[in-house]
Amino acid sequence: MAMKDKITQQSILLFQEKGFNQTSIQDIVRAIEVTKGTFYYYFSSKEQLLMDIHDDYITHLLSRQERIISKTNMTQKEKLTEIIRLLIMDIADKGPSARVFFREVRHLTDENIETISQKREKFRLHIEKIVQEGINQGELRKELRADMISFGILGVTNWSYNWYKPDGEVSAEELIKIYSDMILTGIAT
Amino acid sequence: MAMKDKITQQSILLFQEKGFNQTSIQDIVRAIEVTKGTFYYYFSSKEQLLMDIHDDYITHLLSRQERIISKTNMTQKEKLTEIIRLLIMDIADKGPSARVFFREVRHLTDENIETISQKREKFRLHIEKIVQEGINQGELRKELRADMISFGILGVTNWSYNWYKPDGEVSAEELIKIYSDMILTGIAT
Amino acid sequence: MAMKDKITQQSILLFQEKGFNQTSIQDIVRAIEVTKGTFYYYFSSKEQLLMDIHDDYITHLLSRQERIISKTNMTQKEKLTEIIRLLIMDIADKGPSARVFFREVRHLTDENIETISQKREKFRLHIEKIVQEGINQGELRKELRADMISFGILGVTNWSYNWYKPDGEVSAEELIKIYSDMILTGIAT
Amino acid sequence: MAMKDKITQQSILLFQEKGFNQTSIQDIVRAIEVTKGTFYYYFSSKEQLLMDIHDDYITHLLSRQERIISKTNMTQKEKLTEIIRLLIMDIADKGPSARVFFREVRHLTDENIETISQKREKFRLHIEKIVQEGINQGELRKELRADMISFGILGVTNWSYNWYKPDGEVSAEELIKIYSDMILTGIAT
DNA sequence: AATGAATGAGTCTTCATTCAT
């Protein structure tokens, strides 16, 4: 297990730095000082490794999202804030994984792309549902299209993997506040 | 020019479909029925072609942005709406170019990445400036951080290259309205 | 080792026959019936292989020259004869290597050319030193320029890679005698 | 004529600097600011150009050698000195041509290699004949092998294209003196 | 005399993957 994890962690670092294609198996195993044989003992292919990384990321995200959704004592606006926190925090804390997740989907097999896409779509639909619920309950403006708003929210948050630097002058907590404020003001009644 | 253009257009289509790395020169020239030599007659390298595409895209975007900025009879809010329109329209009309532009920067040489990044940053700074101006003139809320808001706006709009389909049920014009409404409501006084 | 050696030996034969540039990796691996991958498993580049050949040749030459130099019971004239023997024998016995060594230096990288040049210059300087010693000790004529004479000696011997055929009517041993006789008579007191 | 000459001269410079193979037609025409078409208007192929250079060089050398040979008032030793002068002077004055001549023969077609080789062999045989004549007339030692001595003389002189720098501390005239002295002392009675 | 667009064969090199040990 230790070795499999070591390979995965090193791969994430290299993938985010140089890209999936530009990183060779050789690069990965050299970095942790084992040989190619070892890699293939743990992973059936390079794509398999990438799939593992993707599935871990989205699965973890989804499970935490579901925990938020099931909180019955939260308003929809609070839930949206929590989801924004979830996404920003991941980008801040697990930047490399996030970047690999957002950038390298294309290198999965068609079948695996499908699997990951479905989970990502599920994540988005959860947001859409919360927005719709918010509309229904009068927390959010009636005329909104819940689907488009969900895309908008994901845009604001996810885009930050492109530029956000955790050690910059804005802390993750501040960014969460800025974005949830902007978004909620933008859609609240 | 005809041939060089043909190569560029075909490349954009293939790059957005399969990715820069997954598209071979062979793929490109096969599609337009010329030979590899022809490609290298017009481009010094595959990367050079990618740079051309990037530079054309951002240059065109910047020039139109500057035209908007120089309109003295527009409020800052109107200017922001126009910039949102600019971005969404490009994604809607020139989807393939947009996708290549947003996805494949990494395959440029370090030097070229720098050039493109500077132009992209310039584009963002223009937005930041408009937001700041809006704040100063009382159109937008005083407590906003203009820089973070500019990233947020770009997130909402640019992210749509990931999902927006011009022939879907939402027209570009509607999307522009939805997003500018959400954003402006979110930040206006 | 076996395979690496096999590649090297075959390469020497092909390089001397067709020249470094005219010999493709394909040619080499085809001749020993392995695949291109195998070549690159053992050598990082074609140039690397050429460097290996060069370095082996000059290193071997230098080490034998140093053994001659250190013989304290030899006159300088005897030492010169031994060095002429060394050079002619190598050309006679290891003709292909010799020809590659003398002809293909230019295809090394600048850095490697420098390394090899220094070793070749060291070899020549050793000759120059022997000549100078011979002058000092009265074995050779006082008015000689040791540097030019060393170039002359190398010219006579090295040039033979251009024409000498070991299976011709003159044996290596005879040639050594002819040349050392001509040279030593030409410079002795 | 002017253009053909310009191409030839530029080629010689580039060939000696980078080698025949490493110099592309593109390189040549770019240097004199014409286009590839122009090259092919004057030369039927790259090899043809190389052949022209070779043939000019050896033809010129041979004609001057023949003039020396026909001088009836010269001793054989004087003739040898004159031939040594011929060779060294060419290397000193026309270094680039000389280097191309000695290094790039291999890139000629088999047929052209044959032609050039014959002329070079003719040049060598002329020397052999002079040496033999010198032996017969008692100017040179009886026991010499005229053929091997001719190779030795060519070695001493030709080798200098490898190292001789006309602007170094030894003038061409001095080098000629040093070498003819060494050689003639080495073989004279 | 000279141009410039186009060709196509060939080159070095990379790399994911396999497999016997």
Added chain:
DNA sequence: GATGAATGAAGACTCATTCAT
């Protein structure tokens, strides 16, 4: 569990040459 030798398919790029104008 892990190694290292070997594969082979594919990729970017070069270049002498042709030819219509």
